[in-house]
Amino acid sequence: MMTPVAQRSGLGISARGVGKSYGGVSVLRDVDLDVRPGEILGLVGENGAGKSTLLRVLAGSIRPDTGEVLLNGEPAGIRTPKDAISRGVSLISQELALVPARTVLENVFLGSWDGWAGGHGRARDLQTFQRLQEETGFRLAPDAIVASLPIGRQQQVEILKALARGAQVLALDEPTAVLAGHEKEGLLDLIRKLAEGGTTVVFVSHFLDEVLSIADRVAVLRDGDLVATDDASSHQPASLVAMMVGRQVDVMYPTLPPVPEDAPVALSVEGLSRGMVRDVSLQVRAGEILGVAGLVGSGRSELLRMIFGADTPAAGRVLVHGAPLKAPSPARAMAAGLALVPESRKEQGLALTRSVRDNVAAPTLSRRRLGPFAKRKAERRAVADVARRVDLRAKGLGVPIWTLSGGNQQKALFAKWLLTEPSVLLVDEPTRGVDVVAKQQIHGLIVDLAASGVAVVVVSSEVEEVLGLAHRVVVMRRGRAVAEFAQNAAAGDVVAAAFGDEARNHD
Ligand SMILES: Nc1ncnc2c1ncn2[C@@H]1O[C@H](COP(=O)(O)OP(=O)(O)OP(=O)(O)O)[C@@H](O)[C@H]1O
Numbered sequence: 136m137m138t139p140v141a142q143r144s145g146l147g148i149s150a151r152g153v154g155k156s157y158g159g160v161s162v163l164r165d166v167d168l169d170v171r172p173g174e175i176l177g178l179v180g181e182n183g184a185g186k187s188t189l190l191r192v193l194a195g196s197i198r199p200d201t202g203e204v205l206l207n208g209e210p211a212g213i214r215t216p217k218d219a220i221s222r223g224v225s226l227i228s229q230e231l232a233l234v235p236a237r238t239v240l241e242n243v244f245l246g247s248w249d250g251w252a253g254g255h256g257r258a259r260d261l262q263t264f265q266r267l268q269e270e271t272g273f274r275l276a277p278d279a280i281v282a283s284l285p286i287g288r289q290q291q292v293e294i295l296k297a298l299a300r301g302a303q304v305l306a307l308d309e310p311t312a313v314l315a316g317h318e319k320e321g322l323l324d325l326i327r328k329l330a331e332g333g334t335t336v337v338f339v340s341h342f343l344d345e346v347l348s349i350a351d352r353v354a355v356l357r358d359g360d361l362v363a364t365d366d367a368s369s370h371q372p373a374s375l376v377a378m379m380v381g382r383q384v385d386v387m388y389p390t391l392p393p394v395p396e397d398a399p400v401a402l403s404v405e406g407l408s409r410g411m412v413r414d415v416s417l418q419v420r421a422g423e424i425l426g427v428a429g430l431v432g433s434g435r436s437e438l439l440r441m442i443f444g445a446d447t448p449a450a451g452r453v454l455v456h457g458a459p460l461k462a463p464s465p466a467r468a469m470a471a472g473l474a475l476v477p478e479s480r481k482e483q484g485l486a487l488t489r490s491v492r493d494n495v496a497a498p499t500l501s502r503r504r505l506g507p508f509a510k511r512k513a514e515r516r517a518v519a520d521v522a523r524r525v526d527l528r529a530k531g532l533g534v535p536i537w538t539l540s541g542g543n544q545q546k547a548l549f550a551k552w553l554l555t556e557p558s559v560l561l562v563d564e565p566t567r568g569v570d571v572v573a574k575q576q577i578h579g580l581i582v583d584l585a586a587s588g589v590a591v592v593v594v595s596s597e598v599e600e601v602l603g604l605a606h607r608v609v610v611m612r613r614g615r616a617v618a619e620f621a622q623n624a625a626a627g628d629v630v631a632a633a634f635g636d637e638a639r640n641h642d
């Protein structure tokens with residue numbers, strides 16, 4: 136049970152004439168935005184519109200080229216994140232900024248534990264920690280090592296850290312992107328409660344219904360321009376999308392062509408087990424999209440990694456077009472026609488300091504038996520083509536991939552595996568952090584691939600996405616495949632199967 140939060144005196148934050156360019160390309164232009172004390176402002180826009188950049192300016196981690204940040208109408212003098220924190224402004228980024236090898240308590244009170252050895256500092260901090268846990272309803276073990284916690288828990292550590300520093304303005308960059316359904320609800324409730332207690336909140340998300348359910352007002356960025364600020368109550372998701380892209384767009388799932396009667400089985404998984412994954416069997420036919428639903432931690436990603444040979448099964452086997460993969464490895468899986476678009480672009484998918492082109496071309500490089508010059512040329516063409524297909528937006532394909540916005544990095548990851556022309560495609564959370572329009576494009580691509588005969592397995596934490604995109608849905612719970620549904624199943628039934636007999640508010 137959450138106890139009432141400590142009341143915080145409201146602090147308004149404003150951007151005045153904020154502009155920012157990178158290498159001559161302007162990514163924010165003359166942005167004027169006022170966030171009122173204690174309000175929740177939803178900030179939306181397409182991938183690359185400048186949302187994260189604006190949050191970083193507000194939180195002092197980027198200096199704008201023009202303009203300034205005001206607190207309660209006064210120049211804030213924020214030049215560094217430290218300035219921002221001391222003035223009560225905290226940013227929770229898309230990529231969390233914790234020290235993984237340290238404990239929860241050490242992370243929440245980052246910087247103060249040097250003094251713990253001698254005096255009473257630690258006891259005092261522990262007391263503050265317990266109070267904040269009561270306020271937020273979190274139940275974190277103070278001595279747990281952060282790296283051992285699931286991502287949803289790590290995010291709670293970030294929130295406690297911000298509150299411990301007395302945050303009066305909290306900027307949250309896509310905080311729900313990594314959370315499962317019930318965790319999202321919990322976070323939204325907490326944000327509402329913090330705002331009621333006087334905390335000012337700037338909330339960025341691609342889940343527009345979520346933004347509308349939580350925000351008092353919404354602001355829309357389009358290609359670096361702030362094009363609108365409105366009451367949330369005057370909008371629907373569709374009207375927000377229209378402002379984001381500057382035209383009317385119908386957002387819906389593509390029509391699935393039926394799997395041909397005589398389509399052969401392309402992927403067959405027989406009794407795969409390893410770690411928590413127990414005895415999972417499934418078959419996917421050429422042209423079929425199989426959705427895999429389940430809670431975060433139910434073994435879905437582990438299953439995909441095993442099918443791809445990234446982890447060796449303890450038991451069971453994988454057959455591609457009837458031929459078993461012997462001595463599984465990603466190289467052999469790729470040679471057999473498999474591709475895996477992994478869940479985390481940062482940890483598994485991309486070499487962040489290399490160019491977009493190098494990243495996208497990486498898995499296919501060795502396949503091209505051409506001279507170096509011809510190879511380079513073929514590669515440029517292939518990458519440019521696939522980048523167009525996923526609507527990847529970047530200044531050029533030679534720029535380091537870390538400079539791309541979060542959603543465009545996700546598209547690059549998808550493009551990279553698309554280029555390998557797989558006959559069996561495994562995708563883990565394919566649209567995480569992707570805007571609604573780009574998401575529709577990725578869905579269209581997946582369906583087109585299936586229509587061309589590719590067998591696809593899609594893991595997604597969004598039940599609507601698996602149901603909208605797949606011919607068939609398998610639900611995993613605690614490492615087992617526990618239920619199967621047809622395409623037109625009710626979302627509630629899938630969720631119920633994912634939870635099983637566990638209480639809905641379990642940990
Ligand atoms: N350090 C950098 N160097 C060069 N370009 C950058 C840098 N940081 C951001 N950009 C560019 O600025 C633009 C805005 O990026 P930003 O990350 O703010 O977008 P976003 O609205 O948060 O998108 P997303 O929804 O994908 O997270 C993008 O075109 C991005 O490539």
Ligand SMILES: [Mg+2]
Pocket residue numbers: 186187188229308540541542
């Ligand atoms: Mg962003």
